[in-house]
Amino acid sequence: MTRTLQERSPRRRTRLRGAVALGACAACLALALPTPAAAGDPSPGAPSPGAPGAGDPLFPRAGNGGYDVRNYDLSFDFTPGSYDFTGTMKISAVTTQALSSFHLDTDGHTIDRVTVDGRRAAFKLETGDGGEKAGTGQELVVTPAQPLRSGRHFEVTVAYHGNGKDPRTGAQGWSFISDGGFVSTVQATRADTFAPVNDTPSDKATWDFHLTAPKGWTAAANGKRTGKRRAGDTRTTWDFALDSPMAPELMGISVAKQTELRGKGPHGLPLRHYVPSGQVERYKPVVERTGGQIAWLEKQLGAKYPFDTYGVQIVKDGYDAALENQTLSVFSPNWFKDAEKNDKYTTTMVHELTHQWFGDSVTPSDWQQAWLNEGPAVYYAARWADDKGFQPIEEKMKEAYGKLDAVRKTDGPPGLPTELGGFNIYDGAAVVLYALSQETGEKTFDRIMRSWVTRHAHSNASSRDFIRNAVEVSGDPSLTTFLKHWLYDKDNPPMPGHPDWS
Structure with missing residues (x-):
């Protein structure tokens, strides 16, 4: 899923190629996939290597097994124009098995x-096989000086350097801005192009960022800005902290010629937005819509916005879609070309904002259950469009x-897609939710x-959790069969209340 998160323009329908073909047991995998903690042997015993993948149905070699990350602390020093950088990633984690290496x-x-x-650790780089690894980059294999026992807290620190435009084994996560800066757009398995991580959505952690750039440039990242300090005579370091757990695919960092705008949303929620420098007058009215959108979604979902800050980042150029980076959604300026003529662009803003509940929290x-992200985002954006008179949801x-x-027959049903970025997990998944609303x-x-976003x-x-929640909240056990048909069948079930739909 390359934040070609669609419901909008054809360019957002780009798909990630190279996902593995699904076997006869795909439905079983979708409902009972082991987490990274279960990917290795969780029992005490002789130390052994952690698994080189988390077992994701679409990206089997993405992520890793044998440990659970608790916190990432990234120091990243970037030079605009040349795209050179140095980085230090400190990872605090807990072993889920006795590890000889990870x-x-x-x-x-x-x-x-x-x-x-x-203590110095031995390490080596291994290249993914290109096929099974599905473009997910390289493996950094770390062998500590002494094996790590199961259940042990440990910290690994990796010092590294590179260039944003260096060749990658997998997909590129850098979007380059013409001013010489960048913005990270790393969904689904591209966070590893910025730093060593456990790149799977099933291992969420808190984050700290320390971004350094020359004076005159502005850095941005997920979470709250906690400081800004001098780094020598000509550079500045910007500090950010994200106290709510985040999957690596939602990492949003940038260095650009951009201006920070601040405001307050519902309940005094701190808002911070970033717009291209010199274009504040143009984009300030756009970002100021955010508070009202949050209030509308809170009413729809019966739940407060789930994080302690939010913001909209509009990049100058170099990126052509929109993406729900946690607490800081990023947008191409193309969405706002007609902002002075009509308000339809707000539908895309609501789509990405909805992801803060569905996908981010x-x-x-x-990844095969990405319909849980995209279906609600399309559905509630459609409710917004209906409410504003843009298009009736029906x-x-x-x-x-x-x-x-x-599409079910070519790309898989919404709950069992054969790859990411398709109609089935966007509009198709929204249809599943619409069918559920018609049924219940x-x-x-x-x-x-509402129960879904608060319970989890x-x-x-x-998907299994979603079905269970629907049954428990409604008191209707028939919803198990109903939702399984809508999520996994190769043919559309009849739409409740609309026998004329075909």
Whole structure:
């Protein structure tokens, strides 16, 4: 999923190629995928290497097993124009098995030094096989001076350097701005092009960022800005902290000629936005819409915005889509070309904002269940469009229902996509939610969705969890069969209340 998160323009329908073909047991995998903690042997015993992948159905070699990350602390010193950088990543983690060695995902970096708990560790870089690894980069294999027992807290520090435009083994996560800066757009498995990480959505952690750049440039990152300090005579370091857990695919860092704008949202929520320098007058009215959008979604979902800050980042150029980086959604300026003529661009803003609940706070346990991210984002953006008079939601859902039947057969049903970025997990998944609302009635549907974002806040969840939640909230056990048909069948089930839809 390359934040070609669609529901909008054809360019957002770009797909990630190279996902593995699904076997006969794909439905079983989707409902019972082991987490990284379970990917290796969780029992005490003789130390053994951690698994080189988390077992994701679409990206089997992305992520790693044998440990659970608790915190990432990234220091990143960037030089605009040349795109050179140096980095230090400190990872605090807990072993889930006795480890003789473990893997980190990295891509395109020169590794200078690795320590585990302050002691030099042996390391080597291995290249992914290109096929099974599905373009997910390289493996940094770390062998600590002494094996790590199961359940042990440890810290690994990796010093490295590179260039943003160096060749990568996997997909590139850098979007280059014409002023010489960059913005990170790393979904789904591209965070490793910036730093060594455990690049799987099933291992969320808190984050700290320390971004250094020359004076005159502005750095931005997820979370709250906690400081700004001099780094020598000509450079500045910007510090950020994200206290809510985040999957690596939602990392949003940048260095650019950009201006920070601040405001307050509902309940005094701190808002900070970034717009291209010299274009504040043009984009200030756009970003000021954010507070009202948050209030609207809080009413729809019956739940407060899940983090302690939010913002919109509009880049000058170099990026052509939109992406829900946690607490700081990034947008191409193309979305706002007609902002002075109409408000339809707000639908895209609401789509990315919805992801802060669906995808960022409640994160799917693997990528084959990305419908849990995209379905709600398309659905609530469609509700917004209906509410604002842009397009009736019934009209949008009828059109999508008509297209979905053929897509199920070529790209997989919404709950079992064969790759990311397709119609099935966007509009198709929204159709699944619309069908659920027609089956249960809107009041019960709203209770199901509200319970989902509160019950699983700041954690991982699966399709099986969604079905269980729907049954428990509604008291209707028939929803198990109903949702399984809508999520996994090769043909569209009949749409409740609309026998004329075909």
